[in-house]
Amino acid sequence: MNFGKWIGFFVLVVSLYILWQIREIILMFFTSVVFATALNRVVKRLQQSGAKRGIALGLTVGMVITITLLCFFLIFTPLTKQLQQLVQLIPYGIDQIETWTTSLQARVPSQFINNVPSFSDLSLQLQKLFSWVVTHLYLVLSNSLALLLNFLLIIVLTIMLLVNPKPYRNVFISLFPAFYRRRVDQILTECEKGLIGWLKGVALSMIFIGITSTIGLWFLDVPLPFVNGLLATILALIPYIGAILSVVPPMFLALLYSPIKAVFVIVLYTLIQQIEGNFVTPIVMEKQVSLLPAYTLAILTAFGVFFGFLGLFLALPILIVLQTWVREVVIKDVLDRWETAR
Numbered sequence: 254m255n256f257g258k259w260i261g262f263f264v265l266v267v268s269l270y271i272l273w274q275i276r277e278i279i280l281m282f283f284t285s286v287v288f289a290t291a292l293n294r295v296v297k298r299l300q301q302s303g304a305k306r307g308i309a310l311g312l313t314v315g316m317v318i319t320i321t322l323l324c325f326f327l328i329f330t331p332l333t334k335q336l337q338q339l340v341q342l343i344p345y346g347i348d349q350i351e352t353w354t355t356s357l358q359a360r361v362p363s364q365f366i367n368n369v370p371s372f373s374d375l376s377l378q379l380q381k382l383f384s385w386v387v388t389h390l391y392l393v394l395s396n397s398l399a400l401l402l403n404f405l406l407i408i409v410l411t412i413m414l415l416v417n418p419k420p421y422r423n424v425f426i427s428l429f430p431a432f433y434r435r436r437v438d439q440i441l442t443e444c445e446k447g448l449i450g451w452l453k454g455v456a457l458s459m460i461f462i463g464i465t466s467t468i469g470l471w472f473l474d475v476p477l478p479f480v481n482g483l484l485a486t487i488l489a490l491i492p493y494i495g496a497i498l499s500v501v502p503p504m505f506l507a508l509l510y511s512p513i514k515a516v517f518v519i520v521l522y523t524l525i526q527q528i529e530g531n532f533v534t535p536i537v538m539e540k541q542v543s544l545l546p547a548y549t550l551a552i553l554t555a556f557g558v559f560f561g562f563l564g565l566f567l568a569l570p571i572l573i574v575l576q577t578w579v580r581e582v583v584i585k586d587v588l589d590r591w592e593t594a595r
Contacts, residue, residue, distance in 0.1 A: 285410035
């Protein structure tokens with residue numbers, strides 16, 4: 254390669270390195286774009302009903318804030334009371350576990366008794382766990398503060414994009430040659446349709462998880478089935494991690510009554526997540542945005558490994574956008590015309 258090509262290669266490597274270093278900021282901006290796209294659809298619907306842009310925008314933001322606060326109070330207040338009850342019943346629970354462990358050891362054959370952990374070993378492990386939690390409490394609080402700040406940044410970016418999205422769209426379109434800008438505007442419209450379809454699919458999956466978990470918890474006679482079902486619905490927005498977090502409150506509530514009931518809760522949530530993750534989500538996404546199920550699962554795993562939590566949340570919308578650009582630019586504008594020319 255000549256000197257100019259080496260310079261171009263060096264610039265490409267440096268650009269990729271910079272993009273990798275600011276990947277979290279890019280992902281947060283893309284998250285804001287996804288939220289703004291969804292809310293902008295609501296604003297447009299209100300405008301079609303006769304409302305002005307400012308009034309429609311205010312109604313949309315107010316509706317989102319109201320729903321968020323309502324869900325917060327519906328979930329936080331009952332779960333806080335149950336948590337206080339759980340703390341008060343911890344000594345009783347320890348006695349129950351000790352009785353259950355002693356009964357289990359009495360039924361286990363003597364040749365296997367050495368392999369069964371004693372209650373003193375269990376207490377020692379719980380003490381080590383408590384010490385670890387206390388030691389890492391500062392780290393947990395620091396991470397929580399960082400998550401809160403990132404969430405606030407996403408909210409600010411979303412509102413800025415939602416107030417006047419057209420200039421940001423025009424800036425992006427202006428990065429392309431003049432003859433191709435109208436086509437880029439059409440591709441962005443297709444990307445918007447794809448993201449709306451994805452959001453519809455996510456909503457259907459959340460409804461499935463909320464209904465099935467509520468019915469299952471009610472059938473198992475676990476306290477607060479509606480609240481825990483609503484919590485599972487909201488946490489369904491977080492792939493993988495949300496499934497783990499949603500099972501903790503009902504599991505502890507069931508543990509207050511019976512260890513077997515807590516096991517049934519874990520089995521219930523595992524079954525729901527397996528059905529949703531392997532059947533509902535891939536099939537729904539294929540219907541809404543034409544994503545193949547195998548690609549859906551593979552992309553979720555890869556983005557979770559490389560980009561963490563935001564990668565998990567944004568894997569599917571990023572895949573939808575990339576698929577749209579490849580279909581419209583590479584296939585329709587290049588390959589299809591190439592074949593016609595021949």
